[in-house]
Every structure is written in C-alpha cells, then in structure tokens.
Amino acid sequence: MLERRQEQNWFTSDICNEAGIPYLKISLLDFGMYFLLTYNDGAEFLIEHSGANIYVTSRKNQTLEDLVTYLVGPLLGFVLRLRTVTCLHASAIVINNKVIAFTGDSGTGKSTTAAAFARLGYKVLSDNMIPIVERGYNFLAQPAYPHLRLRSGAVQALFGSSDALPMIESAQPEWDKRFLDLNDVSYRFQRNPLPIAVIYQLDNRSEHNRAPYIEELAPEQQKICLEVNTYKNYMLDNRMKDIEYALLERMLRQIQVRNLVSHTDPAHLYKLCETVLQDYDNLLPVHNRNIKAP
Template sequence: MTPAPFFYSIFGLYLNSNLAIPGLIVLPSVSKVDVQVSFNEFPPALQTNIELKQKIWWVSRYKDENDRPLVTIWQLENGDYWRWEYGDRTEFIIDRKGTQIWANWPNNLTLEDTVTYLLGPIFGFVLRLRGVVCLHASAVAIEDKSIAILGPAGAGKSTTAAAFAQAGFAILSDDIVPILERDNHFLVQPAYPRLRLWPTSVKALYGEEDALPCLTPNWDKRFLDLTQPKYKFQELPLPLGVIYILSDRTTSPSAPFLERIPSNNGLISLISNTYANNLLDKKMRATEFDLLSRVLAKVPLRRVTPHADSENISKLCDVILEDFHKLSNNV
C-alpha cells in the first residue's frame, strides 16, 4: 500500500493520514507508522452488510437534542473491529490492535467536526487498545518535568493549563495524558499544539468569549494555538513530576489551596480520573491498576481547591508552582 501523504506524531505514536488533520504538525516522513487514518473510507472487509456483523458493546446514557445516544459502540467481526457512531452520524471504525482508523461523516458536518472526535475519544480508545494508560488531564512542562492537572469535566483542567501557557510555560497535552513507563520513569507523551476551551474560559482569560477561534463552524468551543508567538508546545516527552487533582471551587478567602492526598485514597482518586475508563475490558483494567499503583509509589499526589472567582486563576498557578518547587527541592 502506498503511504498517504500526511505524517504526524501525536500521543507518542506516528500517524499516516490521507487528509491533512487540522491542529497537527506535519512531518516530512516517519520511519514507522503506528496508526493509519483513512477519512471517507471503510475497511474492505466491512463494505457490505455491516449491520449483520456487529453486536452492541456500549451505549452512552446521555442523549442529544434528537433523543439519540451521544455515542454507540459495537464490536464487529467477532472483535476484529470496533464501530463508533455518534448521534450526529459521524462514524469511526477501529481495528482491534489500534493500528487503523476509518472515519466518515454526514454532508452537514465537516472534517473539523470529525477531527474533534478523532483527537479526543477515538485516540483515547486507540491508546487503551494499545495498552497505554491515559489520565483525563492536562499536562504542563515545568523545568525538566511535567505536571498533570486532573479533574472531572468542567473542573478547569484546560483553563488552568491555558493560564500556565499565558505565563510562558510549555504545554504537553490537553484532555488526554498518556503515561509510559521508561527507565524507571513515568513519561508523559506530548499530544498536539492546541488547548480546547469553552467560551466562558476564554472570557475569563482573554476578556471576550470570541477572543479565540472556534474549533469548527458547528461548535462554540474554541482553541488556543500553541504554535503562535509567546506560546510553547513541548514536543518531547517529560517525566511526570507531580499530579494535581482539581476539586470543587470555593468562595473561601483561603482559596486556592492544596492538600496532600493520603496514599490509601490515592489509587481511587487516580482511577476515577483516567481516560475512557468506562470502556475497559478486564485486561485493560488490570494494566491500568498495575501501572497506577507504581505511579503512586513515585509521584506525589495533591488535591487543589480553586477559588470560585476566575480572576484568581493566576494565584492557582502560583500555588501549584510553589508546591512543585518545594517537592523538587526535597528530592
């Protein structure tokens, strides 16, 4: 097969794509392709009677405005493939080894719409298929290490990372933070040079909701381009130095503040903040449990309580930086 014309590096993997993927940095070539991405194509083995070869694996309990599940996932051909279909009819096929992705979308949507799924849930699942444990987090480079900022949806992970970016720190990843164990270190793999932000976060950081461009014509979420002047994208992996978990915001005058998470609660806290943890089979879950147990033995874990007032976001960064430097000096 002749390689498609676009090569990329993302999440520690080399990609080959038949279309240019918005937001990714094109490479001249790569020595080995880990994942092949094919837009507007289906696997030859599934060209016909796809409905006869599938069984439902998982259905989102959330529904869209048309009362359709946000996403439905099937296993096809006795587990050889996974099929994802979103409520808007965007569709992905993934092979069981996480080496090939096929994507299709309806005429009322765009490539940019499809890429928002591809670079989020789809690659999060591909990494899990390949045995990579991923935190639902943002990752920031501080000196020669990285920190991971965790928390549930809406906790402010991306907003906090963007505040660090404004302060001159390089960003490794947003939303998905893959962790690989190498030479007695846990390395955070870089993603791609964008941060995704809701309009409320854009307004808090830049003064106006439309200060940053929209990700797609059909969605109001926006993105910070880390390739523009004054911003930095960390292109190489860095050791994981500290993990910070964001808790509920408070109006307490003492906020923002942080506290150490006891080791007996640490594993539960980490597992509840991994990516795609509702889609794991027994083997994936065992891999996750084993790696996170070792992470906890080496990497400090902190709970951070932000202030409810978004104007205090720079103070939140200062609290995290102060703690990071204290821990680094004690090593």
C-alpha cells in the first residue's frame, strides 16, 4: 500500500454510521497523484489521478460481490469523471434504437422500471449509471453491465415472489438486492451505444387514481433535474463541474426531460410502461409514431 504522504481531504460525506464514521472519505495522496476512497465498511480504493489503475483493500469478511458493487458503481463513475465523461444517475431501455432514460433519487424505481420493460421484451442498456459521449448532435448512452439489481419488493411485484431471483451475497446485513441476469435468453441487452431520445425523472409516488402520469417541465426545471441527477456529482471539483454543466446545456437543446409520477401500488408497474410508451409516441414526428412492439 502506498505511503500516505501529503494527505489532503477532497470530500467527506455528511452521512455517517452509528459510530460517527463518514460513509465515504476521499483524500488526495502523494501530492495529488492518487485518490484514496475510504468507505465506512472498511473498503479502501486507491485510484491513480489519470484513472488508469485502481488498487483495492478490504476487510476479511467482505465478499467479492461487495467489492464488485463498488467497482462497477461509484468507482467506475469516479474514474469516468476523471476522464471528463459525464454520467447520469439513471437506468435506460431502448425503443426503436433510441434510449429512454429513467433518472431520480435512489429508491424512486429506476431499476424496477427498467426491469418491467425488460419483462415486456424491451432491451435494457444500463442500470443506475449512464455514461454519455457527445457525437455531433447526438448524445450517446454507453452500455453498462448486462444485469439489473433489484430490491426484494420489486422482485415480488414483477415476479410474484421475492425469492424469484438470486440474492446478491454480501457481508452487509442490511443489503437487500437481487440479481436479474440480462444474458438470460428471456431478456435482451443492448450492447452498443445509442442516442438518448428522452429522459424521464421519476418523481415521488402518488396514490392518486390518475397515477402513473407524465408532466412537462419548464426549461429551468429540466436543467435542475439534469444537474442534480448526474452520477456521484459530489465528487467533482470546479473544473469537472464546468465541463459537466456545459455538456448538460448542450443536451437540453436536443433532449427533453419530463416528470414521471408513478403509483404507490406496484400493481401499476406495467401501466407505467404503457404511459411512457404512449407519451414517447406522442413526442415523435407524425411519420414516426406508433411504436412497434419489441
């Protein structure tokens, strides 16, 4: 392990465990050549400033799945940010070779919505994080890993039993995620980048019989929605933020952000899918309407 020379605080999480230890602390080491990410479960990750290499240490009782969850989530997001790649905190599906993204706070149903579309036969492109690459007037969503991580309640709603999918092994007792393998012949995974067509912000759920429903957002609201729903944006320095905000402004010239209010009752999940499909169909030019089944 690298000697901790010239350690400087980069970021300290406001969220702490019962012992008062921050959920995450990021330090600069060795005159800024490395980032050290220390989580309060004992996992530590040393990342070169270039993002070229990641070194891992962990507690003995942590599983491979515990570490992989970090590596394919916040660690990958941080490395992409070091390479000035903006990432949305969102899940994504594909309709007619265009990406439909679902963003929102943790627990609003991004993965669950993607899984409902997967059950209907639509391709899934990403779960929880979407790296974006600008190509001309298109903003291409890059595929992630061919799986979805779902809470037991979502598995119950989609499959009729919370045990229908395997539990992801973890040393953390509060961990409650199950694994949907998109390589399974029952599902379809999008393996190539595609342009984003529309972004739906998953808002707070409603018991109103009108739900699920979709609302238009004013331009300023769309901007705020994108800014607060980029992945791990608390890790950014001022230079990274400037790059990100400029890209988001260009995105909003091409892509709408709309508000999606789901129902509190999981039985309405597939109605939510129908609502999204109808709304997206209405957004298309007349000659492109009537979305075909996958």
